[in-house]
Amino acid sequence: MSETDAAWIETALTSARPQAVGALLRYFRDLDTAEEAFQNACLRALKTWPQNGPPRDPAAWLIMVGRNVAIDEVRRARKQEPLPEDDQAISDLDDAEGKLAERLDGSHYRDDILRLMFICCHPDLPATQQIALALRIVSGLTVKQIARAFLVSEAAMEQRITRAKAKIADAGVPFEAPGAVERAERLAGVAAMIYLIFNEGYSASGDTAEIRKPLCEEAIRLARLLLRLFPGEPEIMGLTALLLLQHARSAARFAGDGSLILLEDQDRSLWSGTMIAEGLALIDKAMRHRKSGPYQIQAAIAALHARAATPEETDWTQIDLLYGALELVQPSPVVTLNRAVAVSKVRGAEAALALIEPLAPKLANYFHFYGVRGAFLMQLGRNDEARIAFDRAIALANTSAEAAHIRMHLDRLIRDSQPKAKAK
Amino acid sequence: MLYAILCYHDEDFVGSWSKEQDETVMKKLAVVQDKLTKQGRLGPVARLLPTTAAATLRKEDPPLVLDGPYAETKEQLLGFYIVDCQNLDDALDVARDLGAANPGGAYEVRPVGVFRPGGTLT
Numbered sequence: 236m237s238e239t240d241a242a243w244i245e246t247a248l249t250s251a252r253p254q255a256v257g258a259l260l261r262y263f264r265d266l267d268t269a270e271e272a273f274q275n276a277c278l279r280a281l282k283t284w285p286q287n288g289p290p291r292d293p294a295a296w297l298i299m300v301g302r303n304v305a306i307d308e309v310r311r312a313r314k315q316e317p318l319p320e321d322d323q324a325i326s327d328l329d330d331a332e333g334k335l336a337e338r339l340d341g342s343h344y345r346d347d348i349l350r351l352m353f354i355c356c357h358p359d360l361p362a363t364q365q366i367a368l369a370l371r372i373v374s375g376l377t378v379k380q381i382a383r384a385f386l387v388s389e390a391a392m393e394q395r396i397t398r399a400k401a402k403i404a405d406a407g408v409p410f411e412a413p414g415a416v417e418r419a420e421r422l423a424g425v426a427a428m429i430y431l432i433f434n435e436g437y438s439a440s441g442d443t444a445e446i447r448k449p450l451c452e453e454a455i456r457l458a459r460l461l462l463r464l465f466p467g468e469p470e471i472m473g474l475t476a477l478l479l480l481q482h483a484r485s486a487a488r489f490a491g492d493g494s495l496i497l498l499e500d501q502d503r504s505l506w507s508g509t510m511i512a513e514g515l516a517l518i519d520k521a522m523r524h525r526k527s528g529p530y531q532i533q534a535a536i537a538a539l540h541a542r543a544a545t546p547e548e549t550d551w552t553q554i555d556l557l558y559g560a561l562e563l564v565q566p567s568p569v570v571t572l573n574r575a576v577a578v579s580k581v582r583g584a585e586a587a588l589a590l591i592e593p594l595a596p597k598l599a600n601y602f603h604f605y606g607v608r609g610a611f612l613m614q615l616g617r618n619d620e621a622r623i624a625f626d627r628a629i630a631l632a633n634t635s636a637e638a639a640h641i642r643m644h645l646d647r648l649i650r651d652s653q654p655k656a657k658a659k
Numbered sequence: 660m661l662y663a664i665l666c667y668h669d670e671d672f673v674g675s676w677s678k679e680q681d682e683t684v685m686k687k688l689a690v691v692q693d694k695l696t697k698q699g700r701l702g703p704v705a706r707l708l709p710t711t712a713a714a715t716l717r718k719e720d721p722p723l724v725l726d727g728p729y730a731e732t733k734e735q736l737l738g739f740y741i742v743d744c745q746n747l748d749d750a751l752d753v754a755r756d757l758g759a760a761n762p763g764g765a766y767e768v769r770p771v772g773v774f775r776p777g778g779t780l781t
Contacts, residue, residue, distance in 0.1 A: 242680065250675035293672075456674055462711040463670075466727030475711065509708070509772045516712040516770040519747030520726060 244284050248277050251294035252375045253460065257347030258298045259305075264410055266354065266400065268305065270372065276301035345464045346412050352457070353421040354408050355399075356428040364399040366432045371396050374453050384450050385435070386443060422465060426474050426530070429457045433478050440634035441493025444485070451482045462517075469521040473531030476517035480537035483510035495636040499546040511541045529565040532557050551580035568597040572607055584614035602631040606641055618648050661702065665736065670710060696777070703741060706773040713769040716751055718758035724751060729767035737764075741771065 252273070259269035276297040280289075290296040355369035367385070370376045376384075382392035413421060436450030458475040465471055487505035490496055518538050521531050536557045543549040558574030572591055579587035588611045591604070598604035609624035625645045632638035676684070695701035710728035717723040740757070744750040747768065754766040 246675050246677070246680060247672055250669070250671040254671075293669075459674060459709055459711050460671070463727075466711070467725075472711075472726075512770055512772065513708045513712050516708065516747055520712070520714055523724065523747075 241281070241285070244281060244289065247284075247289055247293050248280060248297070249375050251297055253348045253351055253373050254294040254344060255297040255301065256372065257351040258294075258343065259301050260351060260354075260408075261343060261347055261410065262302055263305065264408075266372070266403065266408075272301035272305040273297065275304040279304070346418075348460065348464060349413075349418070349421055349425065350408070350410075352425040352428070352461070354403055356424040357403055357406055358424075359402050359406055360399050362431055364395055364402075365428050366435060367392060367395050368399040368403075369428055369432065369457075370450075370453065373457065376449075376453070380449070384447050386446070422461075422468065422471070425461060426458075426471060429454050429461065430474060430478075430530075432457070433481070437481060440636040441489035441495065442635075444489055444493075448485065451478070451485065454478055455482060467524075469524040469526050470528040470530045472517045472521035473528060473534045476514040476521065476534035477530055477537055479510045479514035479517070480534060480541050483507040483514065483541065489636070493636060494639050497640075498540060499549075503544065506541070514538065514541065527560065527564070529561060532561045532564070536561075549580075551577050555581050568594045569601070569603075572598065572601075572604060575611075576607060579611060579614070584611040587611050588615070600631060602628055602633060602637055605631065606637075606644075609641070609644060613644065613648060618651070622648055663739075674709065692775075702777045704773075704775040704777060705741065705771045708770045708772045710769070713767055714747060714751065716754045716758060716766045716768060718762050718764050718766065720762065722755050722758055728769065729765055731765070734764050741774070 255276070256269055256273045259272045260266060263269050263272065279300050280293075280297065284290075352369065352373055355372060356365045360368070363385075367381055370381050370384075371378065378393050378396065379389050381396075382389045385392060387395075409417075433451055433454035436447040436452075436454065439447035455475070455478050458471070458478055462468070462471045462475050483506050484498075484501060486507070487501035487503070488496055514534065515538055518531070518534050521534070536554055539550050539554050539557075555574060555577040558570060558577055561570050562574065571594055575587040575590045578590055588608070591608060591611070594604065605624045605628035609621045609628060612618070612621035612624060622645065625641050625648070628641045629638050629645075632641065692701060692704060713728040715725045715727065715729050717725065740753075742750065742753050744753060747770075750768045754768055758766065
């Protein structure tokens with residue numbers, strides 16, 4: 236590897252980005268100015284790093300240069316028109332001193348990055364805007380890259396991000412260092428946003444999985460970053476573990492024709508052992524805190540699947556219990572539906588069906604509800620009812636892979652229940 | 660004389676490598692490692708999982724377990740062990756036993772991602 240190659244410099248800029256943009260945001264208190272300052276610093280880096288090699292501390296270098304370029308611009312502007320009082324302080328900073336201060340003062344580091352991430356999950360923003368904004372501002376993906384991952388046009392994504400930025404500018408960003416309670420709230424918001432980014436990539440269908448995979452990888456990178464900033468937070472350990480354990484299966488989730496392969500049918504030798512090991516180590520760490528939470532519980536469920544060398548070795552009893560715990564802390568019909576699958580393995584389809592019947596009104600438009608219900612009915616030999624459920628599932632399928640999967644069930648039903656039926 | 664060569668780098672940067680970049684580096688390293696192996700000079704090689712997966716055991720009485728990697732600057736790296744463990748608790752138990760034999764300082768307990776036992780060095 237040559238450290239001066241453009242691709243490596245790009246990677247260095249990407250990895251320094253959250254810290255640098257976060258610090259510049261603290262100086263300038265304006266997102267667009269901070270981003271522009273960072274861009275200018277990057278351009279300067281692309282010019283000078285290939286000759287001199289990258290600096291020891293790329294983030295500090297980018298913060299310094301970004302700040303100075305912006306201040307120079309202010310000075311240039313000042314020659315043309317007098318500045319208001321407030322802006323004088325900025326331009327009088329001594330550069331060398333600033334450099335030293337930036338190097339020694341790690342105390343801002345954590346809150347800078349957290350603030351930068353937190354801006355993106357402003358409650359006024361819909362989830363799609365939150366994650367688009369985070370990918371643009373924190374991760375530094377181009378609008379084109381984000382549009383591609385979200386399967387929308389570049390113009391539409393550009394608009395989405397512009398709207399989000401406008402809303403944030405109106406809402407204002409808190410710049411004082413947050414107190415403990417507020418920091419915890421921000422952390423929870425940021426964790427939820429990272430989870431959304433991951434889900435956006437994970438819920439891809441076979442034909443888009445490769446295009447959307449970068450979203451999963453980016454979510455894992457952000458989760459690790461957050462955990463480095465808050466090493467003692469068991470829920471952030473749980474979140475990171477959950478993402479790693481889910482992503483570890485990515486090579487086994489789709490067949491060659493793009494159809495979805497269910498967990499129990501996956502080739503487990505394709506699962507990433509390294510990612511599973513990291514996920515398990517993180518859960519072990521989180522459990523020591525005896526402070527349970529929804530991410531940890533979900534990660535523990537994913538871990539039980541990961542630990543099973545074959546589907547038969549899956550500890551469904553434990554998974555049932557964990558879903559029960561998840562129902563307590565984060566009750567939702569979808570959690571109960573997932574629990575029902577575990578119940579069907581432990582206590583049979585009859586008990587599982589009884590568990591999901593009350594969910595029907597709430598999940599009337601949920602594809603998975605009818606898929607799962609159909610499967611239970613089929614296990615009980617109630618084929619006519621199963622067929623109705625499967626038909627409903629196909630009508631509600633979001634992707635061709637989902638529909639194809641249900642058709643497979645239906646074909647099996649038709650084969651089993653109507654031996655006399657003639658193919659038309 | 661055996662030498663331990665310990666790798667330090669910016670984890671943010673390494674964690675941002677694309678899969679291709681990572682593989683490029685590993686391939687280039689493998690060339691150097693293979694040469695050493697042929698000469699019968701290469702012992703175990705390990706690539707550690709990220710520091711976020713680490714815990715640190717301060718060798719006090721009683722021992723204190725902290726989340727995250729070892730982060731003091733007043734103590735120096737003096738050695739290391741590679742031990743096969745069931746899970747983190749098991750690894751911490753091993754660290755406690757070692758710590759009882761040699762109190763003071765700390766052990767960072769970090770899972771290993773890639774391990775090559777290497778040739779037979781004596």
